[in-house]
Amino acid sequence: MTTRLAGVFEEGTAPPLTSPSIAMPAMDFVVQWNRCGITADYLADYLAYAFERRDVARSVITTAANELLENAAKFSSDKNAPVRIAARVRGDFLELEVENVTDGDHVDTLTTVLDALSRGEAPTLFASRIESTERGGLGLIILVRDYAARLGARIVSANGGSLDQTFTVTVRASIAADELEQR
Amino acid sequence: MMDYQIDLESVPSTAVLRGVFRLATPEQYDALFAPLADRVKKSQAPFSVDLTDVVLMNSSGLRALADLVLAARRAGTALTFLGKANVPWQSKTVASLKPLYSGLSVKLS
Numbered sequence: 001m002t003t004r005l006a007g008v009f010e011e012g013t014a015p016p017l018t019s020p021s022i023a024m025p026a027m028d029f030v031v032q033w034n035r036c037g038i039t040a041d042y043l044a045d046y047l048a049y050a051f052e053r054r055d056v057a058r059s060v061i062t063t064a065a066n067e068l069l070e071n072a073a074k075f076s077s078d079k080n081a082p083v084r085i086a087a088r089v090r091g092d093f094l095e096l097e098v099e100n101v102t103d104g105d106h107v108d109t110l111t112t113v114l115d116a117l118s119r120g121e122a123p124t125l126f127a128s129r130i131e132s133t134e135r136g137g138l139g140l141i142i143l144v145r146d147y148a149a150r151l152g153a154r155i156v157s158a159n160g161g162s163l164d165q166t167f168t169v170t171v172r173a174s175i176a177a178d179e180l181e182q183r
Numbered sequence: 184m185m186d187y188q189i190d191l192e193s194v195p196s197t198a199v200l201r202g203v204f205r206l207a208t209p210e211q212y213d214a215l216f217a218p219l220a221d222r223v224k225k226s227q228a229p230f231s232v233d234l235t236d237v238v239l240m241n242s243s244g245l246r247a248l249a250d251l252v253l254a255a256r257r258a259g260t261a262l263t264f265l266g267k268a269n270v271p272w273q274s275k276t277v278a279s280l281k282p283l284y285s286g287l288s289v290k291l292s
Contacts, residue, residue: 033205033206033207034186034205036205037186037203037205037239037241056269056271059238059239059270059271059272060271062239063239063241063271063272066205066239066241067241067242070205070207070241070242126279129246130246130249130253130280130283131253135209135243135246136209136243136246138242138243138245138246139241139242142242142245142276145279146271146272146275146276146279147271147275182269182271182274
């Protein structure tokens with residue numbers, strides 16, 4: 001088993017004020033896509049109480065959680081494996097984490113995007129994706145460009161060396177309270 | 184129950200969108216936005232998209248709005264997005280589409 005990191009995979013040190021988590025099989029999202037939004041909305045409603053500008057924070061939290069969940073649902077290679085979303089309000093930051101099982105192709109794409117985002121390339125990536133005929137992949141870019149999210153991933157290979165190698169990927173977005181409340 | 188609605192009838196030269204737009208794929212947005220894309224391609228008369236009552240839109244939907252801007256740019260049709268300044272995805276992401284086309288206005292109240 002090997003572990004590597006991509007992008008900015010930072011975890012705060014302040015003790016979390018609240019730390020809800022939810023897990024369900026990826027298949028649940030695939031058969032009923034609205035469950036991504038329902039789950040994101042639930043977490044946002046739950047977490048928004050931690051912020052003064054609750055309506056604004058709710059909108060940003062559900063936007064971010066939904067993008068992470070939609071990516072996990074789309075790119076889960078084992079639809080029976082769980083997708084887990086966890087959130088922590090920690091100091092002046094919200095950490096959102098989504099874990100799922102995916103394949104090597106997606107890991108390569110994700111690593112490339114996260115590393116580019118960590119180099120400050122979000123505006124360039126956004127512009128090139130919009131003008132490109134290839135679609136998809138905007139969600140993570142928007143989180144970094146428009147909400148100053150620090151975005152990274154921990155990638156754990158479960159069966160190293162085999163042709164059908166799978167990876168457990170945890171994508172973490174850290175968003176400052178000021179961004180959540182648009183101050 | 185539909186989470187979203189597009190009304191092309193109530194306001195002249197305007198598509199009024201309402202609800203939550205979180206469709207799964209770009210192709211689903213293509214089908215949904217086809218009447219809007221046809222309008223900006225076939226007529227150069229100014230056209231507006233009212234997002235005021237759209238609560239949330241996922242990144243595939245934002246991409247669909249960008250595609251509409253690109254279609255308007257190719258056709259030379261003036262396009263206006265209407266929205267709310269206190270809705271983060273509108274004031275951040277929708278407003279940021281402005282540089283794509285000089286004929287795009289974004290009016291946030």
